[in-house]
Amino acid sequence: MSADVTGADVTGATAADLVRADRVAGRLYTDPELFELEMTRIFERAWVWVAHTSELPGPGTFKSTHVGRQPVIVTRDRKGEIRTLLNRCRHRGASVCEKPQGRANGFTCPYHAWSYGLDGALRGVPYPDGYEGVLEKRDLSLRRLRTESYGGMVFATLDPDAEPLETFLGDARLWIDRFMKQGGGYPVKVLGRHRFTFRGNWKIQLENTTDGYHFPIVHRSWMASVDAETADMMSFMTDPTAVTHDLGHGHSVMQMVPAHSDLDADDGSEPLQARFDGLVAELSATLDPAAVRKVVRAMHGTGFNLNLFPNVSLSAAFFRVLRPVAVDETVIEHVAIGPDGPPELDAVNRARLRIHEHFQGPFGFGTPDDAEGWDRVQRGAAAAPDMPILINRGSAREKADADGHPTAHVTDETGMRAAYGRWKEMMGDD
Structure with a gap:
């Protein structure tokens, strides 16, 4: 056992043994005893x-x-x-x-x-x-x-002594505020949801939300199915301004399209996508041009994915919620959202649902591809359980931003390191 071990014993090892700065133990995906401890030390104590x-x-x-x-x-x-x-x-x-x-x-x-x-x-x-x-x-x-x-x-x-929610959210609150701006000046409401189960550990999905590295590989078919403007918007792999921040408390945010991080920051120079010309014409019959621009510019949601440890992400234009069932079984809910406003916005929400279905829906391009990847990680992790899972991408170029948040490129594993840092803190506290 190493000299820098801290925290309580975690089924034969310590939290510090299982989570290092650049890797985590493979058994974090496969050990049922660890899973039981996660349910009590994380899910029954966190917000x-x-x-x-x-x-x-x-x-x-x-x-x-x-x-x-x-x-x-x-x-x-x-x-x-x-x-x-x-x-x-x-x-x-x-x-x-x-x-x-x-x-x-x-x-x-x-x-x-x-x-x-x-x-x-x-x-x-x-x-x-x-x-x-x-x-x-x-x-x-x-x-x-x-x-x-x-x-x-x-x-x-379930913890009566848990810190106040706003303390737990910390600097993630700014990004929640920004995410809710996609109502286009109106409140956001839930439009619908769909649920599915994948045969894998909950942390595999937790990692995925701020994993920009997989996007052009896993989602090639989706990229080929959308218009050129959307594909260009999501081509962030070589954009040096596309970054991921560790926000503390296990939370992280991945800025894929930095220009859409704050939808209120709009100088009017960015043209609305041609695919929405019909929607613009329909809305313009009753709404003023500024209102039309706000709701249509937000059709794809925000330009970031916000991961809130341990169970929910605000992912561009929807909520993704995970529920652990067993060490190798996780239920996922994708929750579609849209503006809660006058009847004229019904057309906006219908269009948002079609966009949601195209990627996140059960017959869409994104969800089946992601779920297949998660399933394969679980199956592969069962081999050589002593072999670690690497989370070191970008660690050498990770730097603090102006607010002191560890920050690296959008393809780097800063978000994973943030989540596992919180995991180690909660699992090592006896």
Whole structure:
């Protein structure tokens, strides 16, 4: 065991043994004992993304999701407060909600009909005479998770002592603010989602969001399928201004199209893509030219991918959410978004959905190619488990930017090093 080892024992090794500055142990993808520790030390202690506020538009609206492997209900109570409740009856443990989303006055267990309010409080118990002197309803609310939001992004944590959400997000907040500008002057809302499972470890997908190195290789077919303007916009491999920043706390941002990092920074000189001429004409009938330009210029989203450790990325024009199921199984949700505005913007959101489907959709070009790559990494990692995974690309040219963030080229592995630094910190803390 090396002299610089720090942190608690992690199934026969230390976190510092498993994650080095330029490599990580292959068993991080394959060791089921490590996976179990990740669920308790990371997913039950970190801030985990659970919803966007647009999914909870009014009192009684809810969605079912997970914090790690724990099933939860995210709901807006009668006072308008967003709550995250453990989806487990306090009586005999049955789930109290099986619908993915909807509107309700409360939640009732189907087994013995214990009923709970939108705030999780236990409201009713059938045949209460059997509980006289042995049950106090106020002590048996659904377990409430700490829930905080920023920029419309709702996070929850099982750790009552976790740092405030804004501290956890740190310098990533600027990039969340920028990401939400793609509403074109209007708020952003969720348009729809699709879910799929890949046979691989969650960290393989976590790495992918700020991995510019793979893009022209894995996504050749997509590049060949789009118009020349879009292909040129995404040809960032040799652009020296395209960089990735380590934002701290495991977060990172990959600027693929720096000119679109802040959509408000528009001097009007960049022409709108010809492919949107029909949309421009349709919108111009009711919207002023400046409003049309804002929403159409944002059709491809922002020019960056923001990775928020451990489970969500704000990826150009959609949210990508990961949910670990097993050491070699991960559920991914791709969440399409668009501007939440007047009926005229319905045409914008239809067009955004078609763009989303072309790359991220289940029959698109991007998702199947990425998933195949992730599957193959998992299969390959099972060979020679003592062989490390390299994350050293660009480490020799990584420098601090003006804000002190470690920064290297968009094809470098700065984002991976950021995430694994946080992994080591959380897994080594006993």
